[in-house]
Amino acid sequence: MTGPASAAPLLDVAELSIAFRAAGRQVQALDGVSFSVLPGEVVAIVGESGSGKTVAALSTMGLLPPHVARIGGGSIRFEGTEILGAAEAVLGRLRGSRIGMIFQEPMTALNPVLTIGEQVAEPLVLHRGASRKAAREQALALLRLVRLADPGRLLGAYPHQLSGGMRQRVMIAQALACEPSLLIADEPTTALDVTVQAQIMALLRGLQQQLGMAMVLITHDLALVSAFAARIVVMYAGRVVEQGPTARILSAPAHPYTQGLLAATLQLGEGRRERIAEIPGTVRVVSAVEEQCYFHPRCPHAAPACLAGRPPLRPVAAGHKAACIRVGADHG
Amino acid sequence: MAEAPLVEAAGLAVRYGVGADAVTAVAGVDLAIARGEVLGLVGESGCGKSTLGRAILRLVPVHGGRVRFDGTDITDLPERALRPLRPRMQIVFQDPFAALNPRKTVGQAVGDPLHAVLGLDRTMAEMKVAALLARVGLLPEHAERLPHEFSGGQRQRIGIARALALDPDFIVCDEPVSALDVSVRAQVLNLLADIRAERGLAMLFISHDLSVVEHIADRVAVMYLGRIVESGPARDLFAGPRHPYTRALVASVPRIGATDDTAVPIEGDPPSPRSVPAGCRFRSRCPRALPCCAAAEPPLAVDGAGRLLACFNP
Numbered sequence: 001m002t003g004p005a006s007a008a009p010l011l012d013v014a015e016l017s018i019a020f021r022a023a024g025r026q027v028q029a030l031d032g033v034s035f036s037v038l039p040g041e042v043v044a045i046v047g048e049s050g051s052g053k054t055v056a057a058l059s060t061m062g063l064l065p066p067h068v069a070r071i072g073g074g075s076i077r078f079e080g081t082e083i084l085g086a087a088e089a090v091l092g093r094l095r096g097s098r099i100g101m102i103f104q105e106p107m108t109a110l111n112p113v114l115t116i117g118e119q120v121a122e123p124l125v126l127h128r129g130a131s132r133k134a135a136r137e138q139a140l141a142l143l144r145l146v147r148l149a150d151p152g153r154l155l156g157a158y159p160h161q162l163s164g165g166m167r168q169r170v171m172i173a174q175a176l177a178c179e180p181s182l183l184i185a186d187e188p189t190t191a192l193d194v195t196v197q198a199q200i201m202a203l204l205r206g207l208q209q210q211l212g213m214a215m216v217l218i219t220h221d222l223a224l225v226s227a228f229a230a231r232i233v234v235m236y237a238g239r240v241v242e243q244g245p246t247a248r249i250l251s252a253p254a255h256p257y258t259q260g261l262l263a264a265t266l267q268l269g270e271g272r273r274e275r276i277a278e279i280p281g282t283v284r285v286v287s288a289v290e291e292q293c294y295f296h297p298r299c300p301h302a303a304p305a306c307l308a309g310r311p312p313l314r315p316v317a318a319g320h321k322a323a324c325i326r327v328g329a330d331h332g
Numbered sequence: 333m334a335e336a337p338l339v340e341a342a343g344l345a346v347r348y349g350v351g352a353d354a355v356t357a358v359a360g361v362d363l364a365i366a367r368g369e370v371l372g373l374v375g376e377s378g379c380g381k382s383t384l385g386r387a388i389l390r391l392v393p394v395h396g397g398r399v400r401f402d403g404t405d406i407t408d409l410p411e412r413a414l415r416p417l418r419p420r421m422q423i424v425f426q427d428p429f430a431a432l433n434p435r436k437t438v439g440q441a442v443g444d445p446l447h448a449v450l451g452l453d454r455t456m457a458e459m460k461v462a463a464l465l466a467r468v469g470l471l472p473e474h475a476e477r478l479p480h481e482f483s484g485g486q487r488q489r490i491g492i493a494r495a496l497a498l499d500p501d502f503i504v505c506d507e508p509v510s511a512l513d514v515s516v517r518a519q520v521l522n523l524l525a526d527i528r529a530e531r532g533l534a535m536l537f538i539s540h541d542l543s544v545v546e547h548i549a550d551r552v553a554v555m556y557l558g559r560i561v562e563s564g565p566a567r568d569l570f571a572g573p574r575h576p577y578t579r580a581l582v583a584s585v586p587r588i589g590a591t592d593d594t595a596v597p598i599e600g601d602p603p604s605p606r607s608v609p610a611g612c613r614f615r616s617r618c619p620r621a622l623p624c625c626a627a628a629e630p631p632l633a634v635d636g637a638g639r640l641l642a643c644f645n646p
Contacts, residue, residue: 048513049484163601193376194540195598198584202596220514223586227593250588264518266543268585271567273547276522279515282483298515 009036010079010182010214011060017072018055018064019288028286029055031238031310032074039181042208042215044229044246046222046261050283051235053218057184059084060216061101062091079181097127100175104187106167110159116143116170117155123177142173146203165196172203179211186218201228222265226250231319234258237286237294240313244320254322256299293325301326336403337364338534339388339421339502343397346380346387355605357383359558360397362632367501368532372549372566374542374581376602380558381538385504388536389421390414402501419449419498426507428491432479438465439475442494449498464493468523485516492523502534509544521548542585546570554578557605557613560632563640574639574646577614612644620645 018030030052037043047053058064060076062083076083078094095101103109110119120142121135130138136155143151146169159167168188175183185204189197205228208215217229225232225246233243234255242255253259263277281298289310293299296306305325313321314328321327346358357380365371373381386392388399390406398407401417409417425431432441439461446457462472468489479487488508495503505524509517525548528535539545545552546566553563554575562575573579580598600617603609609616611626618625622645632642 048515165601193602194542194584195376195580196601197586199596199599201586202594205593221586222514223588223590226586226588227590261514262588264514265588266547267588268543268546268570268582269587270543271546275525276518276547278518278522280519282485282516283513 007038008080009077010039010041011037011216012075012077013056013060014075014077016056016059016074016076016084017289018059019070019072020068021070022068026287028238028288029069030059031286031289033235033238033240034074034313035233035240035243037182037214037216040212040214041231042217042229043231043233044217044219044225045233045235046219046225047235048220048261048283050237050285052238053235054186055238056235057101057186057216057218060184061095061099062086062088063095093127096123096175096180097178098180099182099184100178100180101184101186102168102171102175102188104190106164106171107159109171110167110174112159114158115155116157116159116162119159120155120170120173120177123174127178138177139173142177143170145176145207146170146173148173164192165199168192168196168200169203172200172207176207176211180213182214182216183208184216184218187220188217189224190219190221197224204228222250222261223267234261237284239294239310239323241295241324242320242322243313244316244322248317248320252317254316254320254327255295255324256301256326257295258322260298260300293323335366337400338367338369338402339363339365339536340400341384341388341397342400344384344387344394344399345396346383346392347395348383356558356608357605358387359608361555361558361560363553363560363563365502365534365536367534368528369551370528370535370537370549372545372552373536373538373555374540374545374552375555376540376581378557378602378605379555380605381555382506384555385423385506385536385538389423389504391423419445420500421502421504422495422498422500423504423506424488424491424495424508426510428487429479429484431491432487434479437476437478438470438482438490441479441490442475442497445494445497460497461493464497467496467527468493469519483516484512485520488512488520489523492520492527496527496531499531500533502536504536504538506538507540508537510539510541517544524548542570542581554581557603557608559613559629559642560640561614561642563632564638569639572637574635574637574641575614575643576618576620576646580617612642 014034016030016033020027020029045053117139120139124130124135124138140151148169189200229246232246232249234241236257242258260279279298291309293306293311296302311323311325313323316322341363344361348355375381387394443457443461446452446460461475470489509520537549549566552566552569553560556577562578573582583597612630615621615625624644630642630644632640635641
């Protein structure tokens with residue numbers, strides 16, 4: 001699953017800062033975000049609403065609306081090419097060809113007036129110059145790949161005729177058409193029922209291994225990534241607060257936010273808890289960069305030093321980093 | 333149980349639409365909720381769980397069966413006769429914002445029923461609103477603000493305060509924490525558990541999230557395409573699901589610490605309530621279906637372990 005440690009990253013996001021300005025309000029969506037994905041590696045970006053996890057994904061696809069998004073700095077290198085500020089022609093070539101993306105709600109991503117066959121074949125015609133006939137054949141093969149029953153009949157069907165789970169499979173087929181080296185999945189199962197979620201996650205895992213592609217899974221659900229991702233990046237209010245190997249993050253989280261999230265997550269089979277550990281307060285929106293830890297108002301360990309600056313990511317253990325003043329300090 | 337249940341449904345049925353377009357959302361449900369008891373209702377989208385919750389409160393028309401509240405058969409009661417009972421049965425929605433008038437302050441939203449139903453004067457109503465807001469973790473000055481000024485978690489607190497205003501005995505909670513972030517969800521679940529304990533409230537807690545239901549419910553009913561297929565004590569039911577559908581649901585829930593993500597407990601999507609299979613409704617997705625499952629619908633009956641179960645081949 002994981003490439004050799006020495007391999008150059010497939011995706012390398014470094015010190016990325018992005019602000020949004022809309023309706024007279026400014027939001028600092030990303031503030032110095034860095035993470036990387038190796039070829040064939042599965043990385044989960046976990047966060048709650050307002051954490052910036054979706055913005056991080058969209059910026060990798062060059063999909064941020066230019067009139068509201070202001071890039072404050074940083075870089076996004078994919079297969080060695082800088083994406084930030086790249087020409088639309090370059091981005092267009094990457095999207096749907098080298099990088100595939102699937103979203104939470106396939107109904108909004110699929111075109112309601114085109115047949116399933118036309119939509120799955122579209123990237124092949126667009127990026128590969130495939131003939132209509134060849135594209136149709138490939139579309140059929142792709143629908144089989146995502147294990148849709150009766151693919152021949154589906155080619156002529158429209159999105160509204162399909163169930164939510166089937167639409168998600170169609171979107172996956174479309175994203176995989178040009179055999180991307182990276183698939184970005186933004187909450188791909190959040191709108192689905194739990195039994196269908198299990199099907200889609202198993203399908204994604206199977207395809208990821210079969211095709212050897214890297215994946216970035218964006219989710220709010222720590223349990224969902226437990227078996228799926230090799231590494232987890234935890235985001236809060238536009239910053240990466242912790243990242244490391246999945247087993248480490250889930251068993252020995254170092255950042256108080258990750259610790260709080262895990263403690264607040266209910267696990268089926270544990271019976272009734274006397275009380276669920278709460279993280280007090282609400283997720284905050286940061287309007288401009290502030291020189292303090294963004295989590296400190298909700299943090300049980302908050303100290304005056306938390307107001308002295310934004311804590312940088314510091315090593316906890318091999319491959320495990322956290323952005324908290326307590327990390328690396330002598331707890332005596 | 334010696335005491336009569338607070339809420340009771342027998343053979344309850346709800347249909348939407350007419351003629352060929354008619355959909356039976358609830359197809360003959362029996363359930364009982366004791367005073368102070370929390371019954372969890374789980375199932376996937378389209379199974380009819382929200383409709384069932386609304387039918388019990390007479391918020392949607394009932395087409396068959398009976399609903400009793402505290403000994404009174406309310407199935408056919410005209411709205412006038414229902415009015416004295418209304419304060420005692422309330423509902424909390426998934427999205428309280430949709431249920432709140434955007435132009436009314438929070439104080440008005442929570443306080444209006446106090447004037448209208450209890451006839452409290454302005455000062456008394458304001459004092460009660462302040463107490464309710466304090467109870468759900470909001471500040472007195474929040475009464476002056478409009479719903480859009482609040483976060484999702486705060487809005488749900490407002491929804492709970494409003495449901496509590498008339499001192500109900502019974503609350504239907506319809507996916508009350510499903511739209512909330514994990515860190516905020518814990519706050520609202522703790523609040524609901526505290527209030528339930530303080531007031532001895534009975535609840536029908538509707539959720540697609542099994543772990544939330546396991547935490548808050550005393551008993552659980554599992555719904556599939558308009559029928560209850562299994563029901564029993566929360567802890568037992570999730571530790572040892574008996575119906576093939578409940579087993580598939582439980583096995584599908586992602587778990588922290590899981591290492592295998594290739595298991596597919598059950599294939600296919602829940603069928604549409606427009607095309608319910610004959611015989612057992614679950615048979616089209618069931619790995620244990622037998623020929624007899626097509627011939628008749630299994631009744632919900634007590635099995636050897638004291639579990640209510642609707643299956644010919646558990």
